[in-house]
Amino acid sequence: MVKRNFAWPLVAAGLFLACVGFVVMHVALADDNPNAFNRLLKPVSERNAPPESDGIHDPAADGTLMLQSPKEAFESLPRSRSGNYVDWNAAIDQKLIAPRSDIHNPEATAIVLDLNIVRQVKGSMPDVVYPHKQHTQWLDCANCHPAIFIPMKGANQISMAGILLGEKCGVCHGKVAFPLYDCARCHSKPK
Amino acid sequence: MKNRLSTFTCVMIVGITAIAINALPDRAKAEYGDVVINEYSDDAGMRPVVFPHWFHRIRFRCKVCHGDLGFAFDAGGNDIDMVKIIDGQYCGACHDGDVAWSIENCELCHSGQPNTPTQVHHSTVQQLLNNMQDAAQDDEGDE
Numbered sequence: 001m002v003k004r005n006f007a008w009p010l011v012a013a014g015l016f017l018a019c020v021g022f023v024v025m026h027v028a029l030a031d032d033n034p035n036a037f038n039r040l041l042k043p044v045s046e047r048n049a050p051p052e053s054d055g056i057h058d059p060a061a062d063g064t065l066m067l068q069s070p071k072e073a074f075e076s077l078p079r080s081r082s083g084n085y086v087d088w089n090a091a092i093d094q095k096l097i098a099p100r101s102d103i104h105n106p107e108a109t110a111i112v113l114d115l116n117i118v119r120q121v122k123g124s125m126p127d128v129v130y131p132h133k134q135h136t137q138w139l140d141c142a143n144c145h146p147a148i149f150i151p152m153k154g155a156n157q158i159s160m161a162g163i164l165l166g167e168k169c170g171v172c173h174g175k176v177a178f179p180l181y182d183c184a185r186c187h188s189k190p191k
Numbered sequence: 192m193k194n195r196l197s198t199f200t201c202v203m204i205v206g207i208t209a210i211a212i213n214a215l216p217d218r219a220k221a222e223y224g225d226v227v228i229n230e231y232s233d234d235a236g237m238r239p240v241v242f243p244h245w246f247h248r249i250r251f252r253c254k255v256c257h258g259d260l261g262f263a264f265d266a267g268g269n270d271i272d273m274v275k276i277i278d279g280q281y282c283g284a285c286h287d288g289d290v291a292w293s294i295e296n297c298e299l300c301h302s303g304q305p306n307t308p309t310q311v312h313h314s315t316v317q318q319l320l321n322n323m324q325d326a327a328q329d330d331e332g333d334e
Contacts, residue, residue: 042219049220051241056221056303056312058238063298070222070245083223084245099252103259103290110252140254166316171264172253174315176224176244 047085048074082182089134099138112136118189119158127189221312226266229309232301239303260284267309 033039050069051057057064070084077096080087091097102108117130135144145151148171156168163170164180174180222245229239247256256262260281263269269281276283276294285291292299310317 046220048222051302054221054225055219056225056227056241056307058302058304061238061298061302063296063300063302066299067243067302068246070243073246073249086245088248097249099248099250100255101252103251103255103285110254138248138253140258143254143258164315164319166314170315175311176248179223179313180315 080178083178089137092137110137111140113141121187124191125183126187127191128186129189130186223313225312227303227307227310227312228267228271229303229307230267230270231272232303233306237297238301238305239307239309240300241303242300266311266314 048070049055050071051064051067052059057067059065074084074086078087078090078094079085088097092099098106100106100108101110113132113136115132117132119128119130121127148168149156158168160180162168163173166174169186170180178185222243224244226242226244227239228242232239257264262281271281273294275281276286279287282300283294286294
């Protein structure tokens with residue numbers, strides 16, 4: 001009898017702790033709380049996750065543990081608000097990274113063309129300024145011309161519907177270059 | 192004393208299970224631009240390949256692979272296999288033990304979760320397709 005009396009408060013305390021833990025975890029992880037702040041937004045702490053917990057690498061593979069964590073690589077690079085959360089062009093301009101233009105020759109330099117193309121857009125969005133400069137730092141003319149963009153003024157029909165489906169700018173933007181919800185980086189010239 | 196221990200053990204087991212379930216990996220955490228290539232891997236009994244764009248663009252400009260090496264801008268559209276890589280094409284142009292580590296490090300590339308289909312992570316096209324497929328499945332369920 002004495003033993004039982006001794007055990008019940010412990011069970012109760014254990015259950016209470018389990019409940020508190022459950023509630024705290026779910027509020028913190030915003031799984032169930034309908035009024036949680038930023039309910040569907042990926043928490044900042046989960047950005048640039050290491051390979052073993054990024055959901056696509058197999059943590060059971062030995063190789064996974066040898067791979068670099070993006071966080072480690074991005075620590076010294078300028079930040080942006082989308083994609084990898086790295087401002088890749090600023091990283092080149094500030095000489096924080098020096099990606100090669102040639103497999104074998106680290107001295108080879110990119111052939112940069114400094115030419116802005118302004119595209120007037122329908123509707124109320126600001127016009128698009130397309131900078132050749134930032135693009136030619138990464139790409140050759142032949143990557144885009146003539147297969148994706150015909151190099152002639154007025155020859156290219158571009159629409160956001162097509163871009164969202166991976167055509168024209170959407171061949172890279174929305175996949176690896178900065179994402180399509182970063183509207184103002186292209187639509188940057190007020191009417 | 193035994194009761195105390197078993198109660199404590201039960202509470203611990205419940206707690207740890209709850210934590211483990213909540214900590215299960217979520218594909219949404221994959222890095223922007225990470226490409227899973229699983230054209231032949233699963234069938235060959237290997238884990239799918241995960242290609243990290245971010246790691247490579249720190250070291251090479253886009254044109255090196257997407258121009259000089261002939262990679263099309265199309266995940267899964269390049270028909271890459273190990274014979275071509277050993278022959279020095281595609282990944283094999285650098286992963287030759289000279290420019291980058293060589294191909295006997297199988298697991299450094301073949302490190303993806305088995306049965307993951309070819310895809311680009313956080314790709315807008317992929318998300319739109321997923322939404323359309325979900326909607327189509329919902330419609331089928333309604334009928």
